[in-house]
Amino acid sequence: MxxxxxxxxxxxxxxxxxxxxxxxxxxxxxxxxxxxxxxxxxxxxxxxxxxxxxxxxxxxxxxxxxxxxxxxxxxxxxxxxxxxxxxxxxxxxxxxxxxxxxxxxxxxxxxxxxxxxxxxxxxFTFEHALISAGLQVRHIDEARNVPMYNTSVPLTPAGGFGGNLVVSMRPFVAADAIRAIQITTRYPQVHGSPVHLGNPSLIGVADLSAPDYGDSVSVGENEVPVFWACGVTPQQVLIDxxxxxxxxxxxxxxxxxxxxxxxxxxx
Amino acid sequence: MxxxxxxxxxxxxxxxxxxxxxxxxxxxxxxxxxxxxxxxxxxxxxxxxxxxxxxxxxxxxxxxxxxxxxxxxxxxxxxxxxxxxxxxxxxxxxxxxxxxxxxxxxxxxxxxxxxxxxxxxxxFTFEHALISAGLQVRHIDEARNVPMYNTSVPLTPAGGFGGNLVVSMRPFVAADAIRAIQITTRYPQVHGSPVHLGNPSLIGVADLSAPDYGDSVSVGENEVPVFWACGVTPQQVLIDxxxxxxxxxxxxxxxxxxxxxxxxxxx
Structure with missing residues (x-):
């Protein structure tokens, strides 16, 4: 064994x-x-x-x-x-x-x-690519789970399923956020490019320090939170x-x- | 004639x-x-x-x-x-x-x-590509010159030339900013991807409404200013x-x- x-x-x-x-x-x-x-x-x-x-x-x-x-x-x-x-x-x-x-x-x-x-x-696949490119992924550096949030962004209803998008968040300084967008664009089969960046309230996230799933991570004053569509979404959709x-x-x-x-x- | x-x-x-x-x-x-x-x-x-x-x-x-x-x-x-x-x-x-x-x-x-x-x-080349992709380019919509700013970002001195970077700015909502990053990444020979987004003070720009060259444009509350390296830089370098x-x-x-x-x- x-x-x-x-x-x-x-x-x-x-x-x-x-x-x-x-x-x-x-x-x-x-x-x-x-x-x-x-x-x-x-x-x-x-x-x-x-x-x-x-x-x-x-x-x-x-x-x-x-x-x-x-x-x-x-x-x-x-x-x-x-x-x-x-x-x-x-x-x-x-x-x-x-x-x-x-x-x-x-x-x-x-x-x-x-x-x-x-x-x-x-x-995980695009996080490996980010790290290979020399970027620091905060929740990995802080040995936590990625912070995930329910949003107010509606999914496209289809086949009897629907609900709102769940996102994961990784903070970066602007130059690294731009690089992260480039890198994750290369991987559409693992969520691809981000869906949002900057002001969390625009997607219905009230408090970055209180994720709905996973752990909170530190976000620096000079950093931009960057949000990707998250694989927790379908699990939430099944429940809903x-x-x-x-x-x-x-x-x-x-x-x-x-x-x-x-x-x-x-x- | x-x-x-x-x-x-x-x-x-x-x-x-x-x-x-x-x-x-x-x-x-x-x-x-x-x-x-x-x-x-x-x-x-x-x-x-x-x-x-x-x-x-x-x-x-x-x-x-x-x-x-x-x-x-x-x-x-x-x-x-x-x-x-x-x-x-x-x-x-x-x-x-x-x-x-x-x-x-x-x-x-x-x-x-x-x-x-x-x-x-x-x-101009990447602006055509942005417009072809359905994005709105603010200074074009407002019939102005693109706003340009001196920054605190040092250039790499070489060959006896040096100085600080000059940037142009185009505001977008986050999803369009992400799309604009993807599109301009395809054009490295016309300044390529942005050098900064978000808080202008992080690159030494105090007031978006007071560009050093060109005209000011409106920036919506829900928009992110996105900054590209600008071709005015070498002209400023010649003067400096x-x-x-x-x-x-x-x-x-x-x-x-x-x-x-x-x-x-x-x-």
Whole structure:
């Protein structure tokens, strides 16, 4: 059995998935298998899947679709080889009637033949690109989770789903904010360029120091808060829609794929 | 003789240059020969040229070099065919001992065998790209010159030249500011991406409503001022350096080239 102590940035995606599958990895995946894409998962009954696909298509910034599985399939060759969607994530959330009813390390027993898996890009990929370019990412420097906020920005309703955008925030001095916009523009499949910068109240965020999810981080007087569409958006949308049954990863506990981060760069 | 009344956005670059050469066009070139690159000119004795070339190389954002002529040459095939550098600009400035001593519509009589011409990109090119993308450019909407400001941002001294950066400012709502950063990033040869956004005092600009050059424009409460390196920078540098002899175009009275704006897009 792979011990969690053996996992780090140099681990292969396969080793991380194996540790999750065997139950030795139940914590967050941030920092593991560096250089490989980690994805948000939304798993829905086929009856809801076509609607959710239309919703993602209409809202590509919060819901950038990397792959959609065949109904019932627990594999997805687009994401990786020897991959078990029901066991390779360290922690799952199960939703019933619009509430998170359970958190599990394995959903093999909950699996159904009609479940369709949506893999959505995650900002870890563009954060690696920002750091590679020499930028400082505040929540990483401060060893916190990224601050995330509910906004007043409406999503485009589609397929029976809707709600408001959730954003993540990273503060930068202006020159670095400009550079961060350039770099994240190259990665549309992991939320892409920011959706807002500057005055938070213009998107309905009243207090930067009180995030709705994650942790607060320090913001310097000479810094500009920069806001990106966030992968928490679809989880909030599932709750708001009162979904009868769904499974997602637990925030921060992502599926580690075999896709190299750099392969998602547009140019 | 080409009458100025005949010149407009649909004029060819050749027709605009011919009108300037014949003396019928003595006004600004903004809006003429749409889709073709207009350039800033800096014309220096060969003894200063190598130093100025090093200065441009060290400061590519304010001084993006498109072409450098051979000493004494009044033609430059990189910029256009049938082109006379000494006559094809509607208005020139002559500098003596660090001061603008004359404004001329023709510098053929001032020409010297040792003069080297530097053609620097101009923001007109990226403004066309912004407008094509559906953005509103405030000073154009308000029929004014772009507001420009001296800053406290030091240039990289090189070749005996130095000073502070001059910037132009265009206000946008945040989403359009992000889009403007993406679009201008594609055009490094015409100043490229912005150098600053947000709080003007961080770059030494005390009052947006009091530009050092050009006109003030309205800035909405929900807008972010976005600052680009400006082609006025080298003219200010010539003055600050106390240059013995130089010729430039008169601000706004550019050399219209045969280079299509779109040919300068990186991607």
């Amino acid at each position: 792979t011990s969690i102590a053996q996992l780090d940035a140099n681990s292969t995606p396969q080793a991380v998935r194996k540790a999750a599958r065997e139950g030795s990895l139940t914590g967050p995946t941030s920092g593991l298998a560096s250089g490989y894409v980690q994805v948000n998962l939304v798993i829905l009954p086929e009856s809801q899947a076509a609607g959710f696909l239309r919703f993602c298509q209409a809202n590509p910034k919060p819901c950038p679709l990397l792959a959609v599985s065949e109904p019932g399939a627990r594999t997805c060759t687009l994401l990786g080889r020897d991959l078990d969607i029901a066991r390779d994530v360290p922690a799952y959330r199960i939703y019933r009637h619009g509430h998170v009813s359970d958190t599990r390390t394995d959903v093999a027993e909950d699996w159904r033949d009609d479940l369709v898996t949506f893999a959505l890009g995650c900002s 829609s009162g979904i009868e049954f769904a499974i997602t990863h637990s925030p921060g506990h992502m599926l580690v794929t075999d896709i190299p981060d750099n392969s998602l760069a547009l140019f | 080409t009458s100025i009344a005949q010149l407009d956005a649909n004029s060819t670059p050749q027709a605009v240059r011919k009108a300037a050469r014949e003396g019928s066009l003595t006004g600004p070139t903004s809006g003429l020969a749409s889709g073709y690159v207009q350039v800033n000119l800096v014309i220096l004795p060969e003894s200063q040229a190598a130093g100025f070339l090093r200065f441009c190389q060290a400061n590519p954002k304010p001084c993006p070099l498109l072409a450098v002529s051979e000493p004494g040459a009044r033609t430059c095939t990189l910029l256009g065919r049938d082109l006379d550098i000494a006559r094809d600009v509607p208005a020139y400035r002559i500098y003596r001992h660090g001061h603008v001593s004359d404004t001329r519509t023709d510098v053929a009589e001032d020409w010297r065998d040792d003069l080297v011409t530097f053609a620097l990109g101009c923001s 350096s106390g240059i013995e002899f130089a010729i430039t175009h008169s601000p706004g009275h550019m050399l219209v080239t045969d280079i299509p704006d779109n040919s300068l897009a990186l991607f």
